[in-house]
Amino acid sequence: MAVSIADRFGRPLRSLRVSVTDRCNLRCHYCMPEPDYAWLPRDTLLTFEEIATITAAFVAVGVDRVRVTGGEPLLRRDLPVLISQLARLPGVADLALTTNGVLLAEKAAALRDAGLHRITVSLDTLHRDRFEALTRFDSHAAVLAGIDAATRAGFESLKIDTVVMRGTNDDELIELLEYGRNIGAEVRFIEYMDVGGATQWRRDVVVSQADMLQIIEARYGAVQPLGGRGSAPADRFALPDGTTFGIIASTTQPFCRDCDRSRLTADGVWLMCLYATAGTDLRRPLRAGATRDDLVQLIRTVWSQRADRGAEERLVLGSRAPLIPVAALKKDAHLEMHTRGG
Numbered sequence: 001m002a003v004s005i006a007d008r009f010g011r012p013l014r015s016l017r018v019s020v021t022d023r024c025n026l027r028c029h030y031c032m033p034e035p036d037y038a039w040l041p042r043d044t045l046l047t048f049e050e051i052a053t054i055t056a057a058f059v060a061v062g063v064d065r066v067r068v069t070g071g072e073p074l075l076r077r078d079l080p081v082l083i084s085q086l087a088r089l090p091g092v093a094d095l096a097l098t099t100n101g102v103l104l105a106e107k108a109a110a111l112r113d114a115g116l117h118r119i120t121v122s123l124d125t126l127h128r129d130r131f132e133a134l135t136r137f138d139s140h141a142a143v144l145a146g147i148d149a150a151t152r153a154g155f156e157s158l159k160i161d162t163v164v165m166r167g168t169n170d171d172e173l174i175e176l177l178e179y180g181r182n183i184g185a186e187v188r189f190i191e192y193m194d195v196g197g198a199t200q201w202r203r204d205v206v207v208s209q210a211d212m213l214q215i216i217e218a219r220y221g222a223v224q225p226l227g228g229r230g231s232a233p234a235d236r237f238a239l240p241d242g243t244t245f246g247i248i249a250s251t252t253q254p255f256c257r258d259c260d261r262s263r264l265t266a267d268g269v270w271l272m273c274l275y276a277t278a279g280t281d282l283r284r285p286l287r288a289g290a291t292r293d294d295l296v297q298l299i300r301t302v303w304s305q306r307a308d309r310g311a312e313e314r315l316v317l318g319s320r321a322p323l324i325p326v327a328a329l330k331k332d333a334h335l336e337m338h339t340r341g342g
């Protein structure tokens with residue numbers, strides 16, 4: 001049975017986000033706006049067996065929620081094989097995946113059959129021309145087809161994640177809520193974050209939770225806060241007709257005090273925080289012969305020293321600019337959000 005651990009602020013380790021690739025088939029403005037990128041060397045990527053071994057070590061210290069991320073995770077060949085390995089780990093109560101949806105139409109049924117519980121699709125606009133301007137790819141129809149396939153595949157829940165940017169898609173909140181209601185998906189609006197990789201970030205482009213609620217209430221009337229967020233990142237609300245939606249206010253109302261998440265990069269670096277500038281290499285000890293118990297001990301030691309609260313520390317800065325300069329990002333791919341899984 002798992003024996004849970006706590007960091008220096010008493011936060012347990014419950015949730016692990018596992019990136020399976022740093023590659024992506026889109027170039028979203030808020031994540032990958034640069035013309036070119038440095039990639040992780042292929043021989044450093046964890047195999048499925050290595051990912052399953054490391055995840056099992058995390059489960060042994062109390063992790064019961066696992067989310068597969070990227071880059072774009074559906075670019076990783078045979079991903080349903082990994083999903084079935086993770087789904088079989090005793091103790092994983094919640095197995096989810098975040099995708100941009102481009103390849104989802106062909107993979108949704110196989111992912112569900114492999115044991116994936118929940119799926120979140122990133123969709124920032126319902127307009128094809130805007131999608132192309134925002135992502136540099138004409139893949140809007142593919143994403144909508146992927147979402148359609150996901151609604152038919154029988155997942156326990158389907159969410160739509162939208163990063164809201166002033167002047168780009170802040171006029172689409174109502175349209176997106178209506179879309180989500182029509183397809184039976186909960187929409188979550190995300191404040192634009194100044195994380196590594198967001199090299200074009202500007203404070204005036206952030207649409208705050210307060211601003212979003214004002215737009216939504218102007219259309220529907222008062223919304224009801226649902227409370228009970230716990231360690232989840234989204235504040236949830238209900239429209240007068242009962243339709244629920246979420247807002248992830250990481251930039252203006254950070255929730256680090258409840259953060260029980262950490263991230264594993266595709267090459268096995270374990271990061272304590274989305275804003276962390278360094279992590280713990282788990283691949284090296286594993287490939288040097290460390291057992292699962294050795295990994296458990298290492299995870300215990302590192303988590304017990306964790307004091308990260310990146311978004312809260314950013315909030316109190318007088319002036320805010322992109323977190324990491326482009327030159328530093330080019331030298332270390334681990335600093336990029338697309339490497340650490342958002």
Ligand code: SF4
Nearest residue numbers: 256259273274310311
């Ligand atoms: S900024 Fe770091 S500590 Fe705060 S919620 Fe995000 S990942 Fe957790």
